[in-house]
Amino acid sequence: MSSQSDPRDWKNANKQNTARLAKWTFAWVITMAIANFGPIYLWQQQAITALAIGINFIIGIGMIMANRRQLLGLDELQQKIQLHAMGLSLGVGLIVGLSYSNLDTTNLISGHAEISHLVIIMSLSYLVGIILGHRKYQ
Numbered sequence: 001m002s003s004q005s006d007p008r009d010w011k012n013a014n015k016q017n018t019a020r021l022a023k024w025t026f027a028w029v030i031t032m033a034i035a036n037f038g039p040i041y042l043w044q045q046q047a048i049t050a051l052a053i054g055i056n057f058i059i060g061i062g063m064i065m066a067n068r069r070q071l072l073g074l075d076e077l078q079q080k081i082q083l084h085a086m087g088l089s090l091g092v093g094l095i096v097g098l099s100y101s102n103l104d105t106t107n108l109i110s111g112h113a114e115i116s117h118l119v120i121i122m123s124l125s126y127l128v129g130i131i132l133g134h135r136k137y138q
Contacts, residue, residue, distance in 0.1 A: 010073075017070040024063040031056040077137055085129025092125040093118060 034042075035052040043049070071082055097118045104113035 010075075013073055014070075017066075017073045021063070021066040021070045024059070024066040028056065028059045028063045031059045081130060081133030081137060084133050085126050088129040089122045089126035093122040096121050 031052070035049070035056045038052050039046075039049045071079060074082065100113045100118065103109045104111075
């Protein structure tokens with residue numbers, strides 16, 4: 001039996017990929033908070049704000065690459081569940097986001113359409129997609 005077909009190797013690689021993704025995600029969230037709250041509480045210079053946003057952007061690229069690596073390390077069923085959940089999240093995000101933006105631009109809602117609301121909707125629809133996928137296939 002080759003080491004590549006050893007289930008322990010796959011399990012360890014999956015754990016490492018998941019841990020790597022968690023670290024990149026944590027770093028991205030922290031740099032996002034710094035980029036958003038730094039100009040309010042820590043500094044006043046736009047150059048520092050631009051640098052913080054740039055660092056957040058670069059960390060975000062690292063997070064995307066870690067996510068890709070994690071997805072490619074999954075088995076076919078897990079990849080299928082992820083693909084369906086991501087498709088649901090993209091579709092819901094697009095339809096809800098554009099409708100929400102139209103409500104704002106036409107002044108049919110009193111508040112402003114905030115991207116954070118869309119992120120929450122997309123996250124929840126992704127979570128629902130993962131749950132439904134696991135229920136369907138397992």
